[in-house]
Amino acid sequence: MTETSRYADWSFDHQITIESFGLAIRLESNEAGLLRSLEELARRVLLGDIKIIENNEPVMSFAIGVDHSHERYILFNDDTYSHDSSSLDIVLELFVRLLRLFVAEFARDRVFVHAGVVEWKGKAIVIPANSGMGKTTLVVEFVKQGAVYFSDEYAIFDESGYVHPFTRDLSVRSPGKVWSEKNGVPVEHFGGTRGVDPIPVGLVVLTEYAESSVWQPELLSYGRGIIEMVQHTISLNAEPEFSLKVLKSALENAIILKCLRGDAREAAKNILSFCDNSLH
Structure with a gap:
C-alpha cells in the first residue's frame, strides 16, 4: 500500500458512467487517456454490452490513478x-476481473453460471x-467438431431459461504463462463460429478430467441437477429467489x-454422439 492509497487524497477529474446488464458503473481516472483505456477495456470485456449514461448514483465505481512521483498505478474499487x-497491465487485469465478477453477480434480469457453453443443432450444451x-x-474440442461457440466462462440465462452468447476470446492457457485478457484466442482460430441468438438448454454435463477414465455418464434427476x-x-447470494427460478426454467x-x-477430444465426440441420439 502506498502513501496515496486513500481515495480521498485523489482528484479524479475524468469520469464517465456506463451501464451494462442493467448496472450503472462509474469509471474514473486522473488522466483522460487512461479513462479512455478503461472505457475501451470495459467494452471489450463486456462484449460491447455497455452504454454511457447520465447517472450520479452508480451502484459501483472503479478508479485508476497514476502516481507519477512514485511511478505507481493505483486501483480503487467502490472508493x-x-x-x-x-505495471499498468497488472492493474488493468485486476480491474477486468473485478468488473466482470461484479456484473456477473449483480446483473439485472440475468443469471450468470460458471460454465462453458456450445450450441449443437439448436440446443445448448452447458458444462458447469x-x-x-x-x-x-x-x-475448443466441441468447436473443432462443429459446435457453435457460446462461451468458455459464463452461461448467461434470461428469465425464460434461455442461454445467451458470451463469446469472448477463448482463455487458452500456455504452459508457464499467466493468462490475461489480452491473450485471448478468437474462436475463428479453431475454425469455429460464434453464437448470436439465445437458445434453450438441451444438455447439462457435469464433468471433470480424470486420467484414463471411461465414458460412463450418470443420468441425474431434475432436482439433483438444480443442486x-x-x-x-x-x-445466488445476491438474488437467490430469482436465480433458482431461472435455473428451474433452464433445466x-x-x-x-x-x-x-x-x-477432451474423445469426451466431446461422446457427448455430441449422445446429443444426436437423445435430443430432439
Missing part, C-alpha cells in the same frame, strides 16, 4: 483501495465448472449427465 503496481477445471479445453448447478451460480426440459472424462 476503496484495491491494489497498486508499477469452476475456473481451471478444463472448460475451455473441452469447448449441482447452484454451486456454480454467481448471482426443465434438459437432460443432465454427470461423469468423469479423459481426453
